[in-house]
Amino acid sequence: MTLTVDERPHALVELLWLREAHHLEPQGANLPPLLSDTPDDASIASDAATRADWERLWPQVWHKALDHVGRETDPRLFDRVQETIDGSPERAALLREIVGPDVRDYFGHDTFADASYRKWEQKGMDEFISSRPRALEESPERRDLDALIPAWRAGLTRIVTIPCREVHTHKIGPNTLLVTERTRADTESFRHALASFS
Numbered sequence: 001m002t003l004t005v006d007e008r009p010h011a012l013v014e015l016l017w018l019r020e021a022h023h024l025e026p027q028g029a030n031l032p033p034l035l036s037d038t039p040d041d042a043s044i045a046s047d048a049a050t051r052a053d054w055e056r057l058w059p060q061v062w063h064k065a066l067d068h069v070g071r072e073t074d075p076r077l078f079d080r081v082q083e084t085i086d087g088s089p090e091r092a093a094l095l096r097e098i099v100g101p102d103v104r105d106y107f108g109h110d111t112f113a114d115a116s117y118r119k120w121e122q123k124g125m126d127e128f129i130s131s132r133p134r135a136l137e138e139s140p141e142r143r144d145l146d147a148l149i150p151a152w153r154a155g156l157t158r159i160v161t162i163p164c165r166e167v168h169t170h171k172i173g174p175n176t177l178l179v180t181e182r183t184r185a186d187t188e189s190f191r192h193a194l195a196s197f198s
Contacts, residue, residue, distance in 0.1 A: 003141060003148070004158045007181075008128060011065040012162055013121070014103045014112060019058060021116050022046050028059035033166035036182065037127070039120035044110065054107060061106050068100030069160050070172030124163060140184045147191040151177070154198035159184070169193040 016035050019026065021042040046054070077098050084091035096102075104112055111117075133139045141148055141159070148156075157175040162168075164180040167189045172178050177197050183189045 002157065003152060005139075005141065006069060006158060006160045008124070008163060009065075009069045009160060011100060011103050012062075012069065012160075013124070014117075015058065015062050015065060016162065016164070017117055017120055018054070018103070018107060018111065021114070021120070022051055022054065024051060024055045024058055026055050026058035026062075028062075030170050031059060031062065032162055032170075032178075033164045033168050033180065036163050036165040036180075037120070037124060040116040042111075042114050042116050044114045046111075057106060061101065061103060064101045065103065066170075066172055066178065070158070070176035070178075072157070072175065073098055128163075140187075140190055144187055144190050144194065147194045151194040151197040156194075156197050167193075169196055171197060 016032065017039055018024065020035055021039045023041070077094055081091060081094045081098070084094060136142055155175050156177055158177070160172065160176060160178045161181050161184055162178065165182060166180060167183045167186070168178075168180045169183060169192075170178040177193060179190070179193050183193050
């Protein structure tokens with residue numbers, strides 16, 4: 001059994017911070033719940049027109065980033081990158097296909113130079129590292145192996161987690177399941193999420 005657990009993918013985490021630090025209220029289907037650790041308000045203020053644009057754009061970028069996280073990367077892409085010229089448009093296109101959408105291209109690089117983002121990201125990483133299981137047997141996947149096996153047999157190969165406060169589960173493509181850290185930490189919630197995959 002091969003299973004990848006992708007905890008706190010960078011693009012998704014950036015989008016979640018942006019939504020809350022700038023008080024965005026995007027609308028759409030299957031949007032994630034609020035963060036479990038609310039960040040300080042952004043110190044680099046955005047005006048009302050910018051926030052309105054960002055609110056409209058946020059769900060589109062969220063789904064693009066989510067789709068990318070849910071896709072298996074073709075290992076041949078790495079070989080193809082090596083065959084391209086440094087700085088060439090071909091190389092740039094291949095690298096974008098490997099790393100996925102860059103949230104900063106949509107919302108500006110300066111937006112994430114914010115002190116609120118740096119503080120929140122560091123605190124979240126520290127908490128994430130300190131809460132890691134010390135042994136494989138302590139992982140949620142090992143703990144709930146009997147619930148995981150049917151989902152794996154149904155095609156589950158990747159679990160993606162986001163640091164949100166509520167229980168939330170969303171199937172991404174044929175092989176990936178998005179869950180909140182809270183969902184994955186709680187046996188009953190995680191088993192229910194796994195059962196929804198199969």
